[in-house]
Amino acid sequence: MTAPSAALLTRQSAEIADRHAEQIRAYWAERGYEVKTRIIEIGFQQKTRCVPSCVRSDMANGLPRGYRAPSRLDRLRKQRGHV
Numbered sequence: 001m002t003a004p005s006a007a008l009l010t011r012q013s014a015e016i017a018d019r020h021a022e023q024i025r026a027y028w029a030e031r032g033y034e035v036k037t038r039i040i041e042i043g044f045q046q047k048t049r050c051v052p053s054c055v056r057s058d059m060a061n062g063l064p065r066g067y068r069a070p071s072r073l074d075r076l077r078k079q080r081g082h083v
Contacts, residue, residue, distance in 0.1 A: 017053035033064035
């Protein structure tokens with residue numbers, strides 16, 4: 001069995017990065033935050049002989065800018081159906 005071509009690996013990496021970026025935006029949009037993502041190419045990798053893509057965002061420490069953790073009162077309101 002032959003190894004996949006570098007072009008195929010590069011295309012697959014870009015598609016996976018696009019899906020991942022969309023999942024990140026959708027996750028935080030459900031919670032009321034807007035997160036900006038962008039796809040960048042890392043550069044040629046000798047081991048895989050392709051140019052992988054990765055996702056970058058404007059989040060800080062894995063949380064959106066302006067994130068405020070829900071208070072205990074917010075959690076209780078949500079549990080009881082108050083929005």
